[in-house]
Amino acid sequence: MMRNKIFGLTVLTTTLLITTLLMGGCSGGENNVTTGNRDGILHWGNGTDPQELDPHIVTGIPEHHILTALLEGLVAKDPATLEPVAAVAKEWSISEDGKTYTFKLRHNAVWSNGDPVTAHDFAWSWWRALQPALGNQYAYMLFPIKNSEAYAKGEIDDFSQVGVKVLDDYTLEVELNNATPYFLQLLDHYSMFPVHRPTIEKFGKPDERGSLWTRPGNFVGNGPFTLKEWKLFKRVEVVKNPQYWDAGKVKLNGIHFHPIENVTTEERMFRSGQLHHTGSIPIDKVATYKKDKPHLLHTYPYLGNYFYRINTKLPHLSDQRVRQALAMSIDSKQLTEQVTKGGEVPAYTFTPPNTLGYTAKSAFEFNPEKARKLLAEAGYPDGKDFPVTELLYNTSESHRKIAVAIQQMWNQYLGVNIILNNQDWKVYLDSVGNGDYSIARAGWIGDYVDPNTFLDMWVTEGGNNHTGWSNPRYDELILKLAPTIPDRAMRYKLMAEAEAILLEDMPIIPIYIYNSKSLVHPSLKGLQPNILDYVLYKNLSLDPSLSGVNIH
Amino acid sequence: MFRFIVSRLLQAIPVLLVVITATFFLVRAAPGGPFSAEKTVAPEVIKALEAQYKLDQPVWQQYLSYLNDLAHGDFGPSFRYPGRSVDELIAGGLPITAELAFYAMLVAIIIGVSAGVLAALKPNTPQDYVPMSAAMIGICMPSFLMGPLLVLIFGIWLEWLPVSGWGDLPGDKILPAITLGSGYAAFLARLSRGGMLEVMSQDYIRTARAKGLPEWVVVLKHGLRGGLIPVIAFLGPAFAGLLSGSFVVETIFQIPGLGRFYVQAAFNRDYTMILGTTVFFATLIVLFNLLSDIIAVWINPKLRHQLREGK
Numbered sequence: 001m002m003r004n005k006i007f008g009l010t011v012l013t014t015t016l017l018i019t020t021l022l023m024g025g026c027s028g029g030e031n032n033v034t035t036g037n038r039d040g041i042l043h044w045g046n047g048t049d050p051q052e053l054d055p056h057i058v059t060g061i062p063e064h065h066i067l068t069a070l071l072e073g074l075v076a077k078d079p080a081t082l083e084p085v086a087a088v089a090k091e092w093s094i095s096e097d098g099k100t101y102t103f104k105l106r107h108n109a110v111w112s113n114g115d116p117v118t119a120h121d122f123a124w125s126w127w128r129a130l131q132p133a134l135g136n137q138y139a140y141m142l143f144p145i146k147n148s149e150a151y152a153k154g155e156i157d158d159f160s161q162v163g164v165k166v167l168d169d170y171t172l173e174v175e176l177n178n179a180t181p182y183f184l185q186l187l188d189h190y191s192m193f194p195v196h197r198p199t200i201e202k203f204g205k206p207d208e209r210g211s212l213w214t215r216p217g218n219f220v221g222n223g224p225f226t227l228k229e230w231k232l233f234k235r236v237e238v239v240k241n242p243q244y245w246d247a248g249k250v251k252l253n254g255i256h257f258h259p260i261e262n263v264t265t266e267e268r269m270f271r272s273g274q275l276h277h278t279g280s281i282p283i284d285k286v287a288t289y290k291k292d293k294p295h296l297l298h299t300y301p302y303l304g305n306y307f308y309r310i311n312t313k314l315p316h317l318s319d320q321r322v323r324q325a326l327a328m329s330i331d332s333k334q335l336t337e338q339v340t341k342g343g344e345v346p347a348y349t350f351t352p353p354n355t356l357g358y359t360a361k362s363a364f365e366f367n368p369e370k371a372r373k374l375l376a377e378a379g380y381p382d383g384k385d386f387p388v389t390e391l392l393y394n395t396s397e398s399h400r401k402i403a404v405a406i407q408q409m410w411n412q413y414l415g416v417n418i419i420l421n422n423q424d425w426k427v428y429l430d431s432v433g434n435g436d437y438s439i440a441r442a443g444w445i446g447d448y449v450d451p452n453t454f455l456d457m458w459v460t461e462g463g464n465n466h467t468g469w470s471n472p473r474y475d476e477l478i479l480k481l482a483p484t485i486p487d488r489a490m491r492y493k494l495m496a497e498a499e500a501i502l503l504e505d506m507p508i509i510p511i512y513i514y515n516s517k518s519l520v521h522p523s524l525k526g527l528q529p530n531i532l533d534y535v536l537y538k539n540l541s542l543d544p545s546l547s548g549v550n551i552h
Numbered sequence: 553m554f555r556f557i558v559s560r561l562l563q564a565i566p567v568l569l570v571v572i573t574a575t576f577f578l579v580r581a582a583p584g585g586p587f588s589a590e591k592t593v594a595p596e597v598i599k600a601l602e603a604q605y606k607l608d609q610p611v612w613q614q615y616l617s618y619l620n621d622l623a624h625g626d627f628g629p630s631f632r633y634p635g636r637s638v639d640e641l642i643a644g645g646l647p648i649t650a651e652l653a654f655y656a657m658l659v660a661i662i663i664g665v666s667a668g669v670l671a672a673l674k675p676n677t678p679q680d681y682v683p684m685s686a687a688m689i690g691i692c693m694p695s696f697l698m699g700p701l702l703v704l705i706f707g708i709w710l711e712w713l714p715v716s717g718w719g720d721l722p723g724d725k726i727l728p729a730i731t732l733g734s735g736y737a738a739f740l741a742r743l744s745r746g747g748m749l750e751v752m753s754q755d756y757i758r759t760a761r762a763k764g765l766p767e768w769v770v771v772l773k774h775g776l777r778g779g780l781i782p783v784i785a786f787l788g789p790a791f792a793g794l795l796s797g798s799f800v801v802e803t804i805f806q807i808p809g810l811g812r813f814y815v816q817a818a819f820n821r822d823y824t825m826i827l828g829t830t831v832f833f834a835t836l837i838v839l840f841n842l843l844s845d846i847i848a849v850w851i852n853p854k855l856r857h858q859l860r861e862g863k
Contacts, residue, residue: 135604262803429584
């Protein structure tokens with residue numbers, strides 16, 4: 001009898017559970033786009049989950065998106081031209097020698113708790129960003145400021161020697177090491193954002209990593225939005241900040257940042273109306289969207305490039321002719337059209353063309369004939385006796401496809417056999433960092449819009465060089481000559497000379513310029529394409545009349 | 553019984569210690585550190601970070617202090633998420649993964665057992681072949697194919713169910729539960745078919761039929777109890793497997809569960825997180841195996857008898 005009851009009870013509970021589980025499905029809910037358009041909430045696909053929301057600790061692009069909604073620097077950028085526009089600073093002046101910047105802060109800028117934003121906030125925040133114990137990986141963004149590098153490295157410990165001076169509550173003077181024409185470009189990078197001192201000190205020491213000040217309820221910011229919710233691996237919610245000085249212009253009531261690591265999942269979410277904007281798009285879907293739904297697909301050249309590093313310390317690769325031969329036998333036009341297929345632009349220079357008016361002269365082209373000749377001159381006619389060479393890439397389907405295509409081109413045009421090798425991301429970083437490779441895939445995204453962010457990495461022993469390449473004239477141009485010249489055109493000329501040396505010597509092979517790709521729901525208005533993929537959230541708006549637009 | 557449980561629990565301690573030690577030294581031996589990045593990190597920054605997370609100490613010292621923390625239930629801070637402890641991350645993801653695993657288990661049991669029983673009632677007829685072939689397909693079809701397929705049909709074409717999320721939209725738990733449960737349903741179908749076939753040919757079933765009981769009573773009341781013993785033995789390890797194996801399903805459906813950061817931690821070289829989740833899953837697997845052994849002993853008179861005789 002007893003057992004019968006237990007059995008009956010089990011059946012009953014199970015039935016109930018299943019019903020609850022399934023019943024939910026019967027009430028067809030509205031999707032995020034529809035509710036979002038009605039309530040003014042933007043649903044934004046944001047890549048990986050943010051590591052932190054502390055601007056002086058984070059390193060990624062997802063964090064960048066959230067932080068530009070939550071905080072505001074001295075200047076921002078016009079998304080159309082990328083030229084600086086007023087933000088917390090209402091105006092600024094630059095001394096004749098280009099070394100001293102004086103910022104006048106607006107009086108109506110306040111923190112989300114009502115405190116005024118003052119010059120002291122910036123001085124203190126930059127002091128904090130340079131604290132060694134904080135482990136700020138982007139501290140170098142502040143290094144154009146006089147003595148800041150020495151301070152961050154612990155060579156001096158008196159902050160008053162660093163070129164940041166508070167003249168009065170609303171005037172900040174910044175002294176630089178050199179005239180740095182792109183200095184204003186750096187000011188809306190999160191590492192230069194102000195943070196609210198009383199809040200940080202309430203939750204820990206200023207240089208403490210991961211104190212609780214960035215949690216919802218604690219966070220105090222000065223941006224157009226404030227932090228409402230941060231559900232790990234689920235979403236970060238921000239709402240309009242009524243205290244923001246330009247709140248009248250902010251059209252959205254809030255943004256939900258959805259961390260979606262898997263691009264295929266993201267695309268499915270977009271198709272079912274859960275997202276207004278995706279961070280990316282699966283590469284094999286680009287062609288379909290281009291053909292059937294071009295109005296949803298937004299692509300634009302991006303300030304980054306895909307290239308191969310060559311280890312110039314290996315005997316056979318130390319020969320410039322061999323490197324040139326390898327570069328000239330890659331048909332990057334065919335590669336972007338038939339392998340990557342995402343609308344990437346073949347690259348013949350290292351700095352992406354038109355980086356704030358700078359375009360380097362391309363020094364090489366696809367020329368298998370000449371490549372064969374160069375290789376023969378170097379002692380490997382038709383690839384004979386070419387030493388075993390490995391092409392290293394981090395494990396990923398798209399890198400593999402490109403590597404296979406290039407392996408074939410080298411075999412077809414030069415007769416050399418290259419071995420492919422893939423490694424897990426962190427292992428790959430280790431191998432490249434230790435110079436333990438022959439040829440390695442790489443990518444570089446500019447930190448700011450200026451050729452310097454692409455060229456200063458190739459100086460002798462530069463932290464990101466890793467090729468063993470070194471050229472005294474190049475070092476002189478990049479480190480000594482260019483930084484002292486305030487005039488943009490003159491400086492670009494020196495930069496171009498340096499880049500010509502780089503492309504002649506070829507410790508690297510540029511392959512293509514990245515492009516940003518995203519899917520955008522037609523109801524999202526106000527996006528301006530630019531090479532930084534930079535978004536000013538306060539310009540965005542949602543049009544409810546377009547909620548029902550068919551996106552299938 | 554009590555002695556059996558205690559001895560099994562004691563056996564678990566060296567097992568876990570081996571798991572901890574092996575994982576601890578293996579993650580540190582793997583190339584690439586937690587703080588390496590594409591843009592080279594300045595040496596002074598790396599030094600500050602290593603000091604903060606005590607990675608500048610000798611390895612044996614790190615090992616001992618880790619064991620000490622672990623004994624106090626402290627898995628340490630996550631390297632990847634500053635300000636988050638591993639305890640906090642596990643506590644955040646576990647309820648979600650456990651709920652997913654539970655629903656998947658229900659799906660597996662309901663579909664698997666009914667298919668298995670139906671098949672066993674009329675062996676070697678279409679009623680046997682059809683569910684068993686379906687089960688074979690279920691075993692063969694990996695969740696990274698099953699998931700997107702279900703999403704495409706029910707989420708995008710028919711628009712019946714949400715394509716992702718967990719607890720945000722009505723019905724968003726159905727597709728992940730089915731995707732994760734289907735592979736196990738297939739296993740259960742085969743197990744229960746085998747079990748039922750054996751039981752249904754026993755004398756006591758014949759007796760029950762001879763008494764004139766209706767067939768459904770014979771099957772449900774007398775047949776199932778014996779026929780499901782192999783199924784129950786499988787449930788413990790299966791549940792542990794569902795918990796630790798939910799990574800793919802969590803990624804496909806954008807579910808903030810434990811499985812996802814178990815795998816992510818390895819890619820990120822988040823040492824404490826790798827260790828924390830590994831130790832946690834190892835404990836879980838040991839416990840669930842023990843649990844299913846206990847249940848098996850409890851419902852199977854043969855085993856109970858052996859245990860009493862043997863010791």
